[in-house]
Amino acid sequence: MRELQEKIRQEGIVLPNNVLKVDSFINHQMDPKLMKKIGEEFAKRFENEGITKILTIESSGIAPAIMTALEFDVPVVFARKRKPLTASDHLYCSSVYSYTKQETNEITVSKDYLLQSDTVLIIDDFLANGQAALGLIDLARQAGAKVAGVGIVIEKSFQEGADLITAKGFRLESLARIESLENGEVSFKTEECV
Numbered sequence: 001m002r003e004l005q006e007k008i009r010q011e012g013i014v015l016p017n018n019v020l021k022v023d024s025f026i027n028h029q030m031d032p033k034l035m036k037k038i039g040e041e042f043a044k045r046f047e048n049e050g051i052t053k054i055l056t057i058e059s060s061g062i063a064p065a066i067m068t069a070l071e072f073d074v075p076v077v078f079a080r081k082r083k084p085l086t087a088s089d090h091l092y093c094s095s096v097y098s099y100t101k102q103e104t105n106e107i108t109v110s111k112d113y114l115l116q117s118d119t120v121l122i123i124d125d126f127l128a129n130g131q132a133a134l135g136l137i138d139l140a141r142q143a144g145a146k147v148a149g150v151g152i153v154i155e156k157s158f159q160e161g162a163d164l165i166t167a168k169g170f171r172l173e174s175l176a177r178i179e180s181l182e183n184g185e186v187s188f189k190t191e192e193c194v
């Protein structure tokens, strides 16, 4: 998605350990017009898939997820990163290791909001090692829901997540695919160069 790539080029900051900081339009301040276009693009790519629900993880997945859900006119469910204080067995639960934060989170979704009858589109802001997306896929699997695919705003293609997800047979659509962050420079996969 050309506009997203331009924004990354203009405002993205490459941090050590292959982390891309996009706080000015995704992870802290947000750009609603760009988010709206992101939602429209996901809706175009996954149209005719019979999506009944968007599934994401708090907190940075929520903005692109809700914009996508608006286009499909379906609800958004976000997995929580902390178990509610009131212990409940009415939850689907999966473990997600975060490479950037070097910690494991138990992610949960209430059984009320993911149903066997659902066809789920998983949305997240970044795809790196794929653990967040695989955790969300696992929650959908526990519910018996169908996963129509995974939509990612920024894929770091040089990390293993994209291969892991496609090798498991899931459709993956990423709006910007980064080939390298070497030497502090963002390089996109060649077919998308602007």
Ligand code: 5GP
Pocket: 018, 019, 020, 021, 022, 027, 060, 097, 098, 099, 100, 124, 125, 126, 127, 128, 129, 130, 131, 132, 133, 156, 161
């Ligand atoms: P994964 O589970 O695929 O390794 O990582 C996905 C999560 O880690 C995303 O939801 C995102 O919050 C965070 N993340 C991974 N890499 C980056 C990065 O380079 N920049 C930012 N801002 N977040 C990242």
